[in-house]
Amino acid sequence: MGSEKALVAEGVCHSYGKGGGRCEVLKDFSLTLEKGAFMALMGPSGSGKSTFLHLAGALLPPGKGKIVVDGREITAMGDGEATRFRRRNIGIVFQAFNLVETLDVSANISLSARLDHKAPDSARVALLLETLGLSGKGKKFPDELSGGERQRVAVARALYAKPALILADEPTGNLDVHAAHSLCEILKSLNGKLDTAILLVTHDPMVAATANEVAFLKDGRIAAVEPTSHDPAHVSRRYLEMYNPAQP
Amino acid sequence: MIPTLAIRSLMRAKARFLCAVLGISMAAGAIVFSTSLVATNNAQAPAMAKRAARPWSEWRTARRKDAFPGAKIVLETVDLTVDFRPGGRVLQGPPMRVRLAEAPEANPYGAVALVEGVWVEQDAAEPQVVCVDAAMRRFGKIKPAVGEFVKFVGRKGTMTARIAGYLNGDRLPPQFPNVFANRAAFDALQAEERSAIAFFSEASGVLAPGEIFTPESDAVVAAFKSDEQRRMDYATPLMIIAAVLTALSLLVNSLLLSIEANKKTLAILRLNGMTRRGIVAFVAVEAFLMAFCGWALGCAAGMGAVKLFSLDAAAFPAGAAYDFTKMGCTLFAMPFVALLAIAFSLRSALKTRPIEALAERVKPARRGMAITFALGFAAFVAVETWGASLMRAFVPSPEWPDAIVSILPAGASSFDIEKLRGIEGVERISELLPLQVYLEEAPPSPPPEGKGGRGGRMPAKPNALFLAAEWLPRFKFAEGDYETACAGLKRGEIVISLMMSRARNLHAGDTLLGLKIAAVADVNWHMVTSRALVRGMNRMPVMTDGPCFASFDTVESLDRRPAFMVPMTHVCLDYKKEFLAKHGPFGAGRLVEKEIARRLGNRVDSTVRLHSRDEIADGTLAHGTDVIGAAARVPFVFLAILAIGFVAMLVAEADARNKEFRILRAVGATKGQIAWKLVASALRTAACGVACGVPAGVVCGYFASLKTAAIWPGLPHYLAIPWQIVAEGAIGAFVFALIFAIPSALARSSPRQ
Known part of the structure; x- marks a missing residue:
């Protein structure tokens, strides 16, 4: 099922806690991601970036609002339907990698196929291994890989099912500078080759500059969406202007 | 993929897997072993019957010795009881009954050989006997020594003989004599009623009176079947419940x-x-895998244990036998247990959102630990409560007189009660006048030869046991009260037992044999009246619905004989408190018994035997273990399983808190301080588990005892909780678990890791 828009969020509200301790992190949040777009989502800690990512990945139901991914409204789905949709149409990359320790690299990559009770496509696995610089590592287990390699396996897993949307939540958070840079280049390259939209949550201007656009989250909603020009300095300056206006 | 993940998860957590499999296998194995052991014992019956009957192919009984021409051997027999008092102690428990026969020239049995002493001297002036070992043993250990004199008690008198030797038999075929007497001993029993038994070495083809017995007869084979079968049948439903709970x-x-x-x-x-x-599938694969492995291991271990047990070909000529029916039941129970376990454990896993699960730190499942401790402990408590509640009905009511003294068979004169007053240590003493009466409306049958007519003509009919004494014990009353009861007795009314009330639907105000019922007493009376042979005298059946208390006048009016013809066969007494405190039940009993015998002239035609109400306090065995049998040992199996499970839980908790403990050790906490944290956590879990497990176990055990007690209709139902055993069990399991778990946990908390 195709759509011009990979992700459409309209009037999304979400809060945590109960009673007097209730905290509203997203207030009337709206965002659109075109097919094949590469957008970074920035904001200070606790601003709701990861929360929106989880909502977009059908991992949490919103309090209010609507989220449509690849033409399907995920907020109207039950848990089972949303899970199956996520399996086939959304790829998620986490800061902590979140690989299955008891499966080898190839099995981790083809996880969605196994969950769909299908035989893994070994050619696709091999392609992804090669694309992500993991050739020859198919039989290794996660604890035999470096942090950068593990994160690349997570990216390969996210790409396996050819999803319409990839959500990356601080993917470089646990990587050293070199590995982080390498991962960013990979994401940029993949975005150029594939028709998959990428929404990348980060607070790092260098990582955000990898994307084509950056959305700034403020007071629970999108304050601005701007091109990054792939310039970390520009992104950094705009970040400071957005969240620390008193700074020169 | 899910099965692969589940199997890998189990392989990575071998200790957890092994603990679960071991525990389940012990539960399954306990059932397989117990039931197959009974099957094995029973399978030996035909071979053992044949072996025990050697060299005889057939035997018959009759009233007269000359009824069997063509028999190889014909012996006259007399049924007696043995008054054996090791160390002067009257043995409590069922009477030791023997069948004494005049001795042939040599041992007539094949498999039962003379192993101690010598055969009797036929012409000796001194009465001598040779006995089958098992007939003279009480509680498997004690028997009179060769050369010792033992008194045998019949219906007419007594005979004292010296033990000349022992035959090595265990269980004999029905009707076989188990004591052989020389002429002097047999002649001393002239007044006793005799029967005859004839042995044939091949099929007799003789048309003669008497039932035919062969080694293959159903009655003979049944006599060699284990009593444990009956006891196991009582206990099986509860054991299955307890095993399921423990495995669960x-x-x-x-x-x-x-x-x-x-x-x-x-x-x-x-x-x-x-x-x-997928989560359900993951958990289900683990559950069924562990359940099946445990079941398979348990069955194999149970069967192997039975096989080992029955290797002795002499004791088990037919080898091992297995109860495949009950084994099949465990196979059906296994998926049921697995499904229940899945249901119990999945709830929290399914509720948790995946993103929350990622964010949460792994914490020990304390609620689950408490639940599993509760389930396992409940199984232990259930079996203990079942046993205690069942037995409670057999323990005599404390209001019953402290002792009943039998003076049998001849009794003494009723006037002799006056000679027994004022005995040191005795608060009060009274003749206890028993009278068993058949209850159907039937014309009285002629009295048996030599006896007063006590009514009834069909021995199989139910009867009432009337008891008269100078005072009515202060029983608890289900209907009426003590004052009403005493007043009623004075008016010629009677007080019946609650058991009779239930069995016959009789209540205060109704009549029994034309006598008005003044009150209904809630009294346990079984062991006391049977041990003292109060019931079953004068050929009346032993079984009765309970005593009916009445005045002397009332009982004498029911008896057909004039009062002066009725001998005093029993007295009842209460000790003085200080006398009992000083000597204890055994010591007090021996002193009083000796004094009573002396005051009655140390008669030879009767034997004076004092039976304590409190058998257990007396130090002798009670009836209880006969009912419960091997099931009494089973709870400890479940306790062991519980302890194993608790070890696994504690080790898992240590794993979950590994990082915390390592940091604490690095900062400076000692091993003792870490250990105390684990102990405190374990104490909390165990306390919760005990608090939940005890009520659950008590409820299960009590209802199981009701089901078992239904075998004896009318038996009172009690709830008895053996608190001491429960406490010991809880402490024992807890300490066992700590001993095994703490060192392992501390080893994992090294700060260097």
Whole structure:
């Protein structure tokens, strides 16, 4: 099922806690991601970036609002339907990698196929291994890989099912500078080759500059969406202007 | 993929897997072993019957010795009881009954050989006997020594003979004599009623009176079947419940630990698109795998244990036998247990959202640990409560007189009660006048030869046992009260037992044999009246619905004989408190018994025997273990299983808190301080488990005892909780678990890791 828009969020509200301790992190949040777009989502800690990512990945139901991914409204789905949709149409990359320790690299990559009770496509696995610089590592287990390699396996897993949307939540958070840079280049390259939209949550201007656009989250909603020009300095300056206006 | 993940998860957590499998296997094995052991014992019956009957192919009984021409051997027999008092102690428990025969020239048995002493001297002036070993043993250990004199008690008198030797038999075929007497001993029993037994070495083809017995007869084979079968049948429903509970507790324990340990993996799978069904499948694979492995191991171990047990060809000529029916039941129970365990353990796993699961730190499943401890402990408490509640009905009411003294068979004169007053240590003493009466409306039959007519003509009919004494004990009353009862007795009314009230639907105000019922007493009376042979005298059946208390005048009016013809066969007494405190029940009993015998002239035609109400306090065995049998040992199996499970839980908790403990050690906490944290946590868990397990176990055990007690209709129902055993069990399991778990936990908390 195709759509011009990979992700459409309209009037999304979400809060945590109960009673007097209730905290509203997203207030009337709206965002659109075109097919094949590469957008970074920035904001200070606790601003709701990861929360929106989880909502977009059908991992949490919103309090209010609507989220449509690849033409399907995920907020109207039950848990089972949303899970199956996520399996086939959304790829998620986490800061902590979140690989299955008891499966080898190839099995981790083809996880969605196994969950769909299908035989893994070994050619696709091999392609992804090669694309992500993991050739020859198919039989290794996660604890035999470096942090950068593990994160690349997570990216390969996210790409396996050819999803319409990839959500990356601080993917470089646990990587050293070199590995982080390498991962960013990979994401940029993949975005150029594939028709998959990428929404990348980060607070790092260098990582955000990898994307084509950056959305700034403020007071629970999108304050601005701007091109990054792939310039970390520009992104950094705009970040400071957005969240620390008193700074020169 | 899910089965692969589940299997790998189990292989990575071998200790948890092994604990669960071991626990389940012990539960399954306990059932397989117990039931197959009974089957094995019973399978030996035909071979053992044949062996025990050697060299005889057939035997018959009759009233007269000359009824069997063509028999190889014909012996006259007399049925007696043995008054054996090791160390002067009257043995409590069922009477020792023997069948004494005039001795042939040599041992007539093949398999039963003379192993101690010598055969009797036929012409000796001194009465001598040779006895079959098992007939003279009480509680498997004690028997009169060769050369010792033993008194045998009949219906007409007594005979004292010296033990010349012992035959080595255990169980003999029905009707076989188990004591052989020389002429002097047999002649001393002239007044006793005799029967005859004839032995044939091949099929007799003789048309003669008497039942035919062969080694293959159903009655003979049945006599060689184990009493344990009956006891096991009583206990089987509860044992199955307890085994299921215990296996369930181990399985739930393991699954909860597994879910906690694999929470992150399951969360990742959920994030990547695995539905809740996948979690169910993961847990189900683990559950069924552990349940099946445990069951298979348990069955194999149980069968192997039975096989080992029955290797002795002499004791088990037919080899091992297995109860495949009950084994099949365990196979059906196994998936049921697995499904229950899955249901118990999945709830929290399914509720947790995957993203929350990723964020959570792994914490020990304390609630699950408490549940599994509760389930396992409940199994132990259930079996103990079952046993105690069942036995409570057999323990005589404390209001019953402290002792009943039998003066049998001849009794003494009723006037002799006056000679027994004022005995040191005795608060009060009274003749206890028993009279058993048949209850159907029937014309009286002619009295048996030599006896007063006590009514009844069909021995199989139910009867009432009337008891008269100078005072009515202060029983608890189900209807009426003590004052009403005493007033009623004075008016010629009677007080019946609650058991009779239930069995016959009789209540205060109704009549029995034309006598008005003044009150209904809630009294346990079984052991006391049977041990003292109050019931079953004068050929009346032993079974009765309970005593009916009445005045002397009332009982004498029911008896057909004039009062002066009725001998005093029993007295009842209460001790003085200080006398009992000083000497204890055994010592007090021996002193009083000796004094009574002396005051009655140390008669030779009767034997004076004092029977304590409190058998257990007296130090002798009670009837209880005969009913419960091997089931009394089973709870400890479940306790061991519980302890194993608790070890696994504690080790798992240590694993979950590993990082915390390592940091504490690095900062400076000692091993003792870490150990105390674990102990405190274990104490909390165990306390919760005990608090839940005890009521659950008590309820299960009590209802199981009601089901078992239904075998004896009218038996009072009690709830008896053996608190001391329960406390000891809880402490024992807890300490055992700590001993094994703490060192392992501390080893994992090294700050260097």
